[in-house]
Amino acid sequence: MLERVRKARHRYRTTPKDVRRHYRMHGRQWLFHLQSELMERESHWMGIRALKNPLDAWVYQEILHEVQPTAVVELGSAFGGGTLFLCHMLDLLDLEAPVITVAHYHGAFAADHLRITKVTGDSGDRGVIDEVRDLCADRRVLLIHDASHDAAVVLSDLRNYSPLVAPGSYLIVEDGVTDTIGGQPGPLVAVNRFLRESADFEIDTSRERFLLSYNPRGFLRRRSTDDSN
């Protein structure tokens, strides 16, 4: 008993006030805090703005290592920090894999790397879909959806781009927090509808084990014939 009190006192005395305040945050508050850091105070990968939850970025590293993709498609480019992060992970893995990044506009895109191919246009545009498909021909594709967060648009993108994803690889649908925290029909609604239509994908909840993901139920793994063995 005395030992417990002694430890509690020590914890209290040695934990700075601002750190104590952080520890009292609920998960939801932490996610809001992260969002305001990312959107307002900025978060960077190698000097370029990256709109990524760092806990999710670690999980991406694990998935890339396991899947060993030979092409990565990112729908939604923004400033390019997320794109450059993917390039650097592929460099570390020494994989011959381009990173194809799609957005309406690349005027603010600041990443520069030999792996990057920018496709400028609406993700739902037939020409854009065909261009991405051609760039991915015969490649083992991992796809990250981080473009529009409107449920209907996400669902349409999932229908259009999911056939590119290789068996055993992942279709990562970012920002389900738009639904869970933001209270708007977004990626999570789209994922639920998509999974009702497609038996090819399953949610891999093990990718949410760090708990505070921006992508709840967003790590979709394409089933492979090896799964039954």
Ligand SMILES: C[S@@+](CC[C@H](N)C(=O)[O-])C[C@H]1O[C@@H](n2cnc3c(N)ncnc32)[C@H](O)[C@@H]1O
């Ligand atoms: C959340 S940001 C992407 C963040 C980026 N992936 C990162 O990790 O830093 C969303 C981007 O998608 C683009 N976008 C939104 N809807 C789109 C659509 N339907 N087609 C193409 N780009 C879209 C936006 O202009 C913006 O550049």
